[in-house]
Amino acid sequence: MFRSVPSILLAQRTGELELSQLASPRTLAAMAPSCGASAVPYTLLGALLSDGSYAPSWPACGGRAFLHDYAQRGTNALLWAGLLVVTWVLICRIAALLRLWALGSRLPGPPALLADPGLAAVCRAGGDITGYLSKLHGSFGPVVRLWVGPSQLLVSVKDASLIKEILAKAEDKLPLTERTYNLACGRLGLFISSFEKVKSSRELLEVFLNEKLNVGASASSFKIIEAVLDRVDYTTDKDSLDCRYFSQRMAFNIIGAALFGEVFFDWSDAAAYEELLMIVAKDGCFWASYGVPPFWKPAYRKYRSLCAKLKILTEGIIRKSIDQSSLLRHNDLRSCNKSEGVVKGPVGCTSLLDGIISGRCLYGAVEGPLSSEEEICGNIVGLMLHGISASANLVGSILTRLVLYPKLKDQLYADIVAVCNRSSELEVEDVLKMQFLLATVCESARLLPAGPLLQRCSTQHDLTLKSSIIIPARAALVVPLHLVQMDVSIWGHDACKFNPNRLLEKGIDLGEILAGHKGSNGIKLFTDCDKADSFLPFGSGSRACVGQKFAILEISMLLASLLLNYEVQPQPALSKEMDLAVDSNNLLRHLPNPKLILTKRNI
């Protein structure tokens, strides 16, 4: 058998070498008598520590052989180490895959093929995932597993108590969600997969969002809503407004003003920013679904350049907002010094951004999750993307109902007028008393969740549920929101019907619940456990929406101001189309996009 070069050299040193064992002419050359009899050191350390007895031939001959051999051995060692690492990674991957298959196949679901053909067909046709999951839950029960690919397991859960447990235990978001936000926003501390990493950013944001709704801030909150209404854009069509576009404008201005303060209203790039945000929000998930970013595709490169523009515009408005806040703070300081000598704390923040910056310091003097400038910019873009699309969706559905059901509009108007004192300005406390209005916003959110599936996962650990079901780590957990929030066994025979009164239970004060809510785990609006666990438009548990209270109250404030100041009607020509959207049981078959006419009320 061949011997390795090191063993030959070792043999050479010990004098046991036989010529027949020489492996190559190069080794022979290395051992030629002309190189002198002194032994070549075996290691580099040996060479350095040697007494120099081989010096006459080193480096001319033995030295070269030694270096050659040393390089060869070094390369071999590196290759071996690399091979061992790759083998180890592969073994771990295969073990994890086998484990996933073993645990996954214990869950009920269609026969385990590597990728479920039914789901693939539904996705290819851009079809109804909820309908497909509904059929599977009918056949397999409240927990169903599906193979999306050989290493991708999807587990859908429909039972109220299991959902509660899962949403509390599965603390991570799907890596795809993080990739989507990262692609669009750059580095950010919110919306990322790992709960551990997002925890403190969530808490900080919640504090500032709730602070915006503080009693002291209430007047300025309504000023924002009034400014938003003043900006209702009649330029495209003076007589009517496209409902979807109007809702988007409202949401854009509310979230923008909350984040950047009133400077947002004078921003000349606002329209371009809104357009960019909408494009980026639409395509983000598609591009993030590529495992390797498709740099070779011109459409992808265009998307990246739009994201870069979005970032530049965001940095611009952040700078404006910071300038305005420092000016205001400077003026405040001067007036405070003159009057009482007291300086305002972060409660006096003019915008959410101002709050975030003064709470954590923009320039990294305080280390923390929201401390880097880049991260603040990323978080702001993320909040704009998520907040605007989710809020616009909800505002749009409520406005549609207002024009579809004139009775609802009258009821809401009566509720608003009964509470507010026309002689003084509206305040947040007033809205907290408008029970029917709050119930309308929440019931609309129940019927039209922001997306069809609530998604979670546990990236590190398997989830063991009380019912001894084990869900393997990294499986995508989904809750089909339409099925759960319109489940007849929980919500009654009128589960699909719009009925705000279901939230107005005896002894329940929605305003009190909302005002008292401080945590970040979701608000409990129902006393019935199953209903509370199945009401998930804002999610629930460890990753529940931190903007829930803010969104419900801001949207209620917007509607209160809108209905108080304007008469909202559908465009007459479209009334027939509206009728077609509602069936004989008064159920909305699909959400149309009506044109609205707003007429200023004579107050």
Ligand code: HEM
């Ligand atoms: C009608 C409006 C909104 C709806 C329907 C909505 C809905 C949701 C939903 C379903 C989630 C995922 C929850 C879960 O996985 O359990 C979420 C997360 C989140 N929402 Fe909202 N949201 C709205 C408005 C807002 C606003 C206005 C903000 C802030 C300005 C906000 C901030 C967040 C944040 C930061 C998260 C991520 C939490 C995390 O990853 O830990 N949301 N939202």
